[in-house]
Amino acid sequence: MSTAAALPGVLPAPVAPGARSSPRARTLLDRAADGGRLSPDDALLLFREASLLELGAAASAVRQRLHPGTVATYQVDRNINYTNVCIYRCRFCAFYRPSGDPEGYVLPLEEIGRKVEETLALGGTGVLLQGGVHAELPFSFYEELLGFLRREYPGIHRHAFSAPEIYFLAKKERTPVRETLVRLKEAGLMSVPGGGAEILEDGVRKRIFSLTKAPTERWAEVHREAHALGLPTTATMMFGVGEGYEERVAHLDVVRRVQDGSLAAAAESFTAFIPWTFQEENTALDGTVETSTGFDYLRTLALSRLYLDNVPHVQGSWVTQGKKIGQVSLFFGADDLGSIMIEENVVAAAGAHNRMTRADMEALLRDAGFTPVQRGSVYERCHEPCCAGLNAG
Numbered sequence: 001m002s003t004a005a006a007l008p009g010v011l012p013a014p015v016a017p018g019a020r021s022s023p024r025a026r027t028l029l030d031r032a033a034d035g036g037r038l039s040p041d042d043a044l045l046l047f048r049e050a051s052l053l054e055l056g057a058a059a060s061a062v063r064q065r066l067h068p069g070t071v072a073t074y075q076v077d078r079n080i081n082y083t084n085v086c087i088y089r090c091r092f093c094a095f096y097r098p099s100g101d102p103e104g105y106v107l108p109l110e111e112i113g114r115k116v117e118e119t120l121a122l123g124g125t126g127v128l129l130q131g132g133v134h135a136e137l138p139f140s141f142y143e144e145l146l147g148f149l150r151r152e153y154p155g156i157h158r159h160a161f162s163a164p165e166i167y168f169l170a171k172k173e174r175t176p177v178r179e180t181l182v183r184l185k186e187a188g189l190m191s192v193p194g195g196g197a198e199i200l201e202d203g204v205r206k207r208i209f210s211l212t213k214a215p216t217e218r219w220a221e222v223h224r225e226a227h228a229l230g231l232p233t234t235a236t237m238m239f240g241v242g243e244g245y246e247e248r249v250a251h252l253d254v255v256r257r258v259q260d261g262s263l264a265a266a267a268e269s270f271t272a273f274i275p276w277t278f279q280e281e282n283t284a285l286d287g288t289v290e291t292s293t294g295f296d297y298l299r300t301l302a303l304s305r306l307y308l309d310n311v312p313h314v315q316g317s318w319v320t321q322g323k324k325i326g327q328v329s330l331f332f333g334a335d336d337l338g339s340i341m342i343e344e345n346v347v348a349a350a351g352a353h354n355r356m357t358r359a360d361m362e363a364l365l366r367d368a369g370f371t372p373v374q375r376g377s378v379y380e381r382c383h384e385p386c387c388a389g390l391n392a393g
């Protein structure tokens with residue numbers, strides 16, 4: 001939907017494509033490209049006064065400083081949505097089914113095993129386990145799932161359970177988040193995905209889902225505690241749900257502050273930031289907000305690279321933006337295009353059906369002038385025989 005001019009979320013028109021940034025914005029862009037830290041007010045000014053191409057150039061300079069050369073990475077993994085049953089009814093979600101719904105499911109371990117075997121056969125190195133928040137599954141379900149994967153498929157990385165799932169388990173078990181993570185880690189958890197971040201500003205969160213799912217501070221707590229326990233995590237942002245630039249900047253600031261703390265005192269930290277755009281089809285928000293354009297996506301991606309000076313990787317979202325904008329994202333601060341997505345159900349339910357093979361991904365990166373390198377779930381470079389040739393350079 002793109003024409004509903006009066007809908008919430010219509011952002012003030014930024015600098016027109018091709019126009020120059022304001023002098024104040026140019027000064028900030030130069031500073032950020034040289035490694036200077038932007039304040040929240042600086043980021044807001046850039047959202048409003050920096051041109052698309054100059055934002056991209058500054059973000060590219062930062063990306064080159066952090067990751068010199070032509071390598072761009074990707075991953076072969078599979079999203080396994082072990083259940084779609086969820087106690088929440090997020091207005092942006094087309095994936096969940098309420099308890100008792102005939103379309104609700106919980107995958108048996110044998111089926112999860114079959115999915116892992118297919119992933120391994122395709123050269124995959126990890127799985128991302130994420131569900132709805134199923135109120136009736138006992139804690140032992142999560143322990144058995146992780147234990148099964150560790151025992152049967154020790155070579156596959158277990159990147160699992162978003163902050164709202166972990167926060168819910170902690171509440172249900174009446175144990176602190178830290179203890180919940182300790183138990184999951186002992187069962188085989190290796191890293192935590194950044195899902196459930198949406199927009200880390202409680203006013204927006206209240207509007208698009210129930211705050212009981214995880215207020216901003218609880219999302220941050222899960223990641224802080226995971227880092228302290230030696231579990232790397234990622235951070236995401238789903239934007240274009242009617243928020244303003246202020247809320248996007250507030251989100252970036254939460255991520256940067258958590259990362260500052262973790263880098264100073266924890267064993268692990270965020271490996272990457274993954275911004276992506278809300279997909280509205282089949283959701284309760286459909287038709288009620290002005291969703292993001294490719295132009296808005298690229299500006300926000302570049303701003304993210306500039307603001308998050310302490311997060312090593314920024315991922316381009318070909319899954320929500322399509323392959324062509326995925327390529328362009330590599331010139332707006334992204335150094336990685338994420339997974340080829342052997343399976344993805346959540347954004348597919350909301351209308352994004354982009355798919356790719358490993359060969360497609362490599363061709364895409366090469367055609368954009370980059371050298372494709374497969375990496376693992378926590379951005380380690382893959383050294384399996386199938387990837388050795390790719391990684392030699």
Ligand code: SF4
Pocket residue numbers: 086087088089090093094095096131132133164209213
């Ligand atoms: S986004 Fe997650 S928590 Fe919200 S309804 Fe969907 S599955 Fe449930």
